[in-house]
Amino acid sequence: MSTRSSSSPDKNIVDRSRISKNRDVARTVRKTRDRLQLAGGSASSFDREMLALHLSSLQNTAVLMPLFVLLIGISASYFFPSVNLYPWMLAALATHSFTVVLQSKARKSELTQQHAERWRMRLLGAQLVSGLCWAWFAYSDCSSCSGSGFFYFKGATLMVALSTTSFTLFMLRGSTLYTFLPVVVSLGMAVILGGSPLDLALLAVFTIVLVFMSFITDRMYNTNIKLLSYQSEKDDLIAELEVANSMSDEARRRAEEANLAKSRFLASMSHELRTPLNAILGFSEVMSTEVLGPLNNPTYKEYVGDIHTSGQHLLNLINEILDLSRIEAGRYQLSEEAVQLADITEDCIGMVQLRAKAKTIRIVDQFEPDMPDLWADEKSIRQVILNLLSNAVKFTPSGGEIVVKVGWTGSGGQYVSIKDNGPGIPEEEIPVVLSAFGQGSIAIKSAEQGTGLGLPIVQAILHKHDGQFLLKSKLREGTEAIAILPVKRVLQSLPAVEEAQPVDRRKKSFA
Numbered sequence: 001m002s003t004r005s006s007s008s009p010d011k012n013i014v015d016r017s018r019i020s021k022n023r024d025v026a027r028t029v030r031k032t033r034d035r036l037q038l039a040g041g042s043a044s045s046f047d048r049e050m051l052a053l054h055l056s057s058l059q060n061t062a063v064l065m066p067l068f069v070l071l072i073g074i075s076a077s078y079f080f081p082s083v084n085l086y087p088w089m090l091a092a093l094a095t096h097s098f099t100v101v102l103q104s105k106a107r108k109s110e111l112t113q114q115h116a117e118r119w120r121m122r123l124l125g126a127q128l129v130s131g132l133c134w135a136w137f138a139y140s141d142c143s144s145c146s147g148s149g150f151f152y153f154k155g156a157t158l159m160v161a162l163s164t165t166s167f168t169l170f171m172l173r174g175s176t177l178y179t180f181l182p183v184v185v186s187l188g189m190a191v192i193l194g195g196s197p198l199d200l201a202l203l204a205v206f207t208i209v210l211v212f213m214s215f216i217t218d219r220m221y222n223t224n225i226k227l228l229s230y231q232s233e234k235d236d237l238i239a240e241l242e243v244a245n246s247m248s249d250e251a252r253r254r255a256e257e258a259n260l261a262k263s264r265f266l267a268s269m270s271h272e273l274r275t276p277l278n279a280i281l282g283f284s285e286v287m288s289t290e291v292l293g294p295l296n297n298p299t300y301k302e303y304v305g306d307i308h309t310s311g312q313h314l315l316n317l318i319n320e321i322l323d324l325s326r327i328e329a330g331r332y333q334l335s336e337e338a339v340q341l342a343d344i345t346e347d348c349i350g351m352v353q354l355r356a357k358a359k360t361i362r363i364v365d366q367f368e369p370d371m372p373d374l375w376a377d378e379k380s381i382r383q384v385i386l387n388l389l390s391n392a393v394k395f396t397p398s399g400g401e402i403v404v405k406v407g408w409t410g411s412g413g414q415y416v417s418i419k420d421n422g423p424g425i426p427e428e429e430i431p432v433v434l435s436a437f438g439q440g441s442i443a444i445k446s447a448e449q450g451t452g453l454g455l456p457i458v459q460a461i462l463h464k465h466d467g468q469f470l471l472k473s474k475l476r477e478g479t480e481a482i483a484i485l486p487v488k489r490v491l492q493s494l495p496a497v498e499e500a501q502p503v504d505r506r507k508k509s510f511a
Contacts, residue, residue: 004298005308013102013123013207013310016330018158027138034116035221036066038158044144046121046225046228046229046232047117048111048112049105049115049214049228050171050172050173050221050224050225051111051119051171051172051284052229053121053224054105054110054123054169054171054172055103055107055434057171058100058169059107059167061168061301062100063239064095064164064168065092065223066093066096066233068161068164068442069089069092069093069096069161070089070227072085072089072137073085073086073088073089076150076153079149079153079423080142080149080153081151082142082144082145083140083142083145083150085137085140088133088136088137088140091133092134092137094131094402094462095126095129095130095132095133096130098124098126098129099123099127099130101128102122102123102126103123106119106122106123115316119279120124120172120173122172123172123175124172124175124178127175127179128178128179128182129180130179131178131179131181131182131183132178132182132183133184134158134161134180134183135183135185135186136152137157137158138154138158138183138187138190138398139186139187139190140154141190143496147308150332151199151202154202155202155205155206158183158202158206158235159206159209161180162180162206162210162213163213164219164453165179165180166213166214167217169217170216170217170220170221171221171224171369173218173221174356175212175217176210176213176214180206181210183206183210184203184206184207184210185370186397187199187202188202188203190203191203196204197226200442203508211510230461240500242411243283251412253365256357261345263381268372273318273322274318274319277311277314277316277318280307280311281308281311281312281315284304284305284307284311285308287304288301288304288305288308288343289299292456292477298430320454320457321453323383323453324453324456324457324459324460327457327460327461327464330465332460332461334376334377334380334464335377335378335379335466336375336376336377337377338374338375338491339373339374339375339376339378339381340373340374341371341374341381341406341414341416341485342367342368342371342376342406344382344385345365345367345381345385345404346365346367347364347414348385348389349363349389349404351386351389351391352386352390355390356393356428357391359393359396359397359398359399359400360398360399361396361398361399361400361401361444362400362401362402362403363404364401364402364403364404365403365404365405365406366403366404366405366406366407367405367406367407368406368407369410371406371407371408371414372483372490372491372492373490374485374489374490374491374492375489375491376465376485376489377416377464377465380461380464380465381461381465383457383461384416384457384458384461384462384483385416385418385483387454387455387457387458388416388458388483389402389404390454391455391481392418392419392479392481395420395422395423395479396420396421396422397422397423400421400422401421402418402419402420403417403419403420404417404418404419405417405418405419409484409487411486411487412485412487413467413485413486413489413490414485414490415480415482415483415484415485416482416483416487417480417482418479418480418482419478419479419480419483420479420480421477421478422478422479423475424474424475424478424479425471425474425475425479426474426475427474430471430473431469433455434455434456434459434471435456444479446473452491455471455481456467458481458483462483462484462485465485465486465489466486466488466489467483467484467485467486467489468484468486469481469482469483469484470482470484
């Protein structure tokens with residue numbers, strides 16, 4: 001034996017190494033399910049994800065704050081020339097640049113779960129420095145300005161800065177308080193050091209708005225946490241579903257391989273099973289007919305008859321199992337030729353006529369005249385009709401009637417219908433009797449129990465002919481079995497092809 005042949009095992013042999021793989025998959029599924037049940041969507045478990053989202057969003061809004069600071073400085077210089085905000089502008093832009101550099105380093109670094117809290121505190125420290133700049137702006141005043149124009153300008157600027165920062169940095173938890181708490185302290189100091197009632201009003205309004213914006217940003221942060229939690233659960237569920245699908249596919253593949261191995265085994269055992277049975281049937285028939293001499297004991301002759309009957313029954317059973325196995329294994333080949341459906345049906349009626357007369361069952365045939373031939377396997381079609389007729393005779397009570405029809409279908413095909421007035425089949429049991437080895441409650445109670453392979457073989461043979469099998473039944477009314485062969489199997493006589501008239505290609509002369 002060559003090395004190559006010995007190293008390639010039969011694919012139908014069960015691979016034991018897959019058992020450990022399935023155990024690993026099952027262990028992964030259990031871990032995923034436990035994580036889904038115990039995670040709870042806490043904020044701490046998503047700090048790293050929220051920090052990454054915060055850093056990603058700041059990439060698109062990095063230019064917003066410098067433009068806002070420049071707009072404030074230009075507007076103040078235009079409307080209030082006596083106010084010098086240029087030092088504040090330089091400090092604010094420098095602080096913003098430092099924050100951008102820090103964010104860039106955090107984005108480039110590896111944001112592990114351990115480092116996420118450290119980077120968060122660094123970013124909050126940068127926001128605190130930015131808040132000191134805003135406190136400087138809040139403490140600034142214009143003593144030479146007439147009226148309260150600069151006061152309202154300062155209050156509007158602080159409100160816009162508060163709202164913009166809150167909605168820009170809400171994914172950095174606590175950033176609103178770290179940035180604008182120094183502003184509240186600055187406004188409070190201005191009130192303590194002899195501020196006007198307007199300063200007190202600005203302090204009260206700004207504090208209320210700060211609390212409100214902190215509440216809003218906290219709600220937005222928690223909403224994003226829930227969204228991340230739902231996304232994580234969805235990803236875990238998808239992963240678990242994929243694992244379950246892979247396990248199901250593996251189980252189905254192994255079941256299909258086992259079924260195919262069974263079918264191949266039975267199909268290859270045809271000769272080994274039939275040869276000894278034929279010998280048993282032959283010798284028992286010789287003994288029952290007493291060809292080589294009489295049997296002195298009549299009991300022996302009775303036993304020989306039982307042996308022959310049992311052997312015949314066993315041979316029929318093996319033939320049905322082998323037929324179904326060959327069909328499932330793809331070894332059932334059709335020997336197609338032109339056949340007459342009505343003639344085959346009539347021959348099959350003659351084969352079951354003796355059994356029908358023994359039960360005083362009347363068989364009525366209704367055949368359409370002058371039906372054309374079919375292109376089919378005569379042996380297979382005969383087996384289909386004989387199985388259906390045998391079932392009808394078996395389950396029709398004494399004195400009953402069987403109606404056999406051969407005719408046209410609506411689409412131009414041909415059909416055979418066999419209808420009896422037996423006990424019928426419950427509607428919920430029809431799928432059972434159509435499955436391999438399936439038997440209905442009527443068949444189980446009957447004294448003539450079959451193998452449950454007749455109808456599956458009928459379906460398989462008709463499927464090989466691209467046909468269809470229908471089973472209609474009602475309790476206490478009877479059963480109708482219909483075998484349908486498609487229109488493409490009908491051989492129609494074609495009319496003779498008319499020869500085309502020769503065309504005179506000679507040039508015509510014109511006068």
